[in-house]
Amino acid sequence: MTGPTASAPSLEGTAAPASVLSAREVVKYAYDETGAPITGSDVRLLKGVSISVRPGEIHALIGENGAGKSTFIKVLGGAIPAEQGEVAVEQQPVVFGSSRRARELGISVIWQEFSLSPKLSVLENMFLGEEITKHGLLDRSEMRRRSTAALARLGVQIDLDRQIDSLSTSEQQIVEIAKALDRDARVLILDEPTASLTGVEADQLFAVVQELRRKKLGIVLVTHRLDEVFEHSQRITVMKDGATIGTFDTETMTRESLIQKMVGRELGSYFVRPNAVAGEAVLEVDGLSCGRAVVEASIVVRAGEIVALGGLVGAGRTELCRLVVGADRATAGTVRLRGRDISRWTLRRRLDAGIAFVPEDRKSQGVVLAMSVQRNLTTRSWRSLSRRGILLSPRREQELAESLISDLEIKVHTPLQAAATLSGGNQQRVAIGKWLVKPSSLYIFDEPTRGVDVGARRALYALIAGLVERGAGVLMVSSDLPEVLGMSDRVYIMREGRIAGEYAAAETDESELLRAMLPETHAEVAS
Ligand SMILES: Nc1ncnc2c1ncn2[C@@H]1O[C@H](COP(=O)(O)OP(=O)(O)OP(=O)(O)O)[C@@H](O)[C@H]1O
Ligand SMILES: [Mg+2]
Structure with a gap:
């Protein structure tokens, strides 16, 4: 299938380059587990959505929560059928019967929720359900060769025998991308790929994505992080309420004009500063330890105060929160809630005593x-x-x-x-x-705004501000440095299980926090 790509349209060309993937007027009704429309329901999740993706471009797809981005991508990736509309790959109309069929046609999707099997190795995941066989036997050496080649094209090295759940989130994503590359993807669709990554890891991912762009893949990027849109995309398609508002050249847009298109109104100031004075300590953590995940951590959260916990993924922030609420057992140290030692209390008793805990992984723990x-x-x-x-x-x-x-x-x-x-x-x-x-007296939020759109983010900030104004203390894990600085009074940075520093939010900046987050050797390079 050479076809129109042979003419390799340049991005700077005057005529609009041919599209590698396009969709016109796609309509999708509310559907059941099989993807079939629910009989009798006239709820339309997609009301005629269109997009055209060029080779060699990063095309951002943005819109509020529930706008229909993931649904649209499910149609593009063949996971669910559409009831109306047309999808074409290199101008050839296609009917996708399955994700596998879409992949064969060169459309690969990295889903919002990963599809890797955590307990299997990288190699096993690379060919899960599509194993290569020779004379009826698994051809492990061929699978190994192809996996190594795909990872090498991305310029990364990952041990093929490692179990998926021992990899960092960004490494897992890179495995998914490698899998797509092995199938000769011409279009790579990423649904909120950086939602669970820290800045450093996101940079690593984008280095890979930019490389693919140079190789003339068409890339669709769904994200709520507008900085990414401006830094990496060439064009932007905005969706709202199941319809497309339009496609725009990134350079012609500003942050405000984009928000206006997404939410249909101006947002005003973004962060909401609570009007509260710090009172007595609600939470006192002293020398808390658990193996190598958390080492002698000591922190304080006062009533009327928002305290942020920053650090890289894997620095021990989630683990520290879990020790505080009693979801895991500490091996040393004490936890006090409003002065009472609750170190030996069960999780249930701590929650009933006034700790609220919104975990990071909402799929398995929150909802x-x-x-x-x-x-x-x-x-x-x-x-x-x-x-x-x-x-x-x-x-x-x-x-x-x-x-x-x-x-x-x-x-x-x-x-x-x-x-x-x-x-x-x-x-x-x-x-x-x-x-x-x-x-509750203490609210612990682990990455509360991950995957939340700009408009709702602001509502959430107002809500958190309201909690501390009513006298609660808030401990907020966040990997979003502007959010850390914009919302919190004080910041603790964790590094390799330890509290590496404490800062007054008003007296620090992103680069100081970033330096504190990085392992010592990197920090020296950065300074
Ligand atoms: N199977 C289904 N049946 C009925 N409604 C559904 C179904 N799947 C999704 N929806 C609804 O369709 C709408 C669009 O959902 P979708 O997941 O596509 O949004 P999104 O733009 O990806 O949002 P987010 O930014 O929050 O991920 C939502 O209102 C959702 O509740
Ligand atoms: Mg989504």
Whole structure:
């Protein structure tokens, strides 16, 4: 299949270059597990979405949570069929029957939720379900050769025998990209690839993506990080409410004009500073340790204060939070909540005593996907209320859920729909919402704005500010340095399990924090 790419349209050319992938007026109705439209439902998730991707461009696809980006990508990647519209690869209309068929035609997708098997090796994952055989036997040496070649094209070295869950998130993504390259991808679609990466890791990923762009692949990048859009993309397609607003050249846009197109209004100042004075200590952590993950960590969070916990992925931030809430057992050190030693308390007892914990991995810990949005939001109050012998009436449950849905602007068709059918960012809001039913003394948020769009981010900041204004303390893990500086009063940086530094947010800057985050050898280079 050589065809039109042979003419290798240059990006600077005057005539619009031929597209490597295009979609016209794609319509998709609400669908069941098989991808088939739900009979009787007239909810249209996509109402005629179009895009045209050129070879050698990074094409950003942006829009608010629930705009339909992931749904559109599922159609482009062959995971679900569309009911109307046309998809063409190099101007040839195609009918995708499956993801495998789409891959054969050169369309590879790196999904928002990974599809790698954590307990298998890199090599096994590279050919999962599509193993190469010779005379009916697995051809391991051929699979090895091809995997090594694909990784080499990306300029990275990853041991093929390592188990996937021992790799960092960015390495896992690179494995997914290598897998796509091995299948001769002409288009690579990335759904929020940097949502769980720190800046350093994101740079590593973009180095790889830019390399593919030079090799004339068409790249579609879904992201909520506008800095990335401006730094890396050439064109931008904006989606809103299941429709395309338009495609724009990146250089003609500004941050404000883009936000205006996405949300249809101006946002004003982005971060929301709480109007509160720090009071007594809510949380005192002293010498907390657990193996090599957390080593003699000591921190304090006061009432009326937002404290950020920064560091690279793997620095021990999530582990420290888990020790504080009692999800894991510390081997040494103490935790005090409002002066009381809770070090020996169970997780349940700590939560009941006033710690709220929104974990990082909402899929496995935050939200029960099969349960309705309403029940997810109210389960915590169910427990605390029914234990006192009073049952939450269905009516009260509904009211509670509806008020949270409106406060957090959660996008639902009905509160009774399964959480699984919400968009990624809306699931995140549910994970947060369920902790807001009952007031707590300490809120621990692990990467609260990951995958949340600009408009909702601001609503979330206002909400966090409201919590501290009411006298709670907030501990917030964040890899987003502008957010750390914009929202917190104080910042602790963790490095290799230890607290490497403490800063007043008003007296520090991104480069100082970044230096503190990097391992010692790098820090010397940076300074
Ligand atoms: N199977 C389904 N049935 C009904 N509604 C669905 C289904 N899957 C997704 N939706 C709805 O379709 C809308 C678009 O979801 P989608 O995941 O495409 O959004 P998104 O733009 O990727 O958002 P995010 O930025 O939060 O990831 C959402 O309102 C979501 O609740
Ligand atoms: Mg999505």
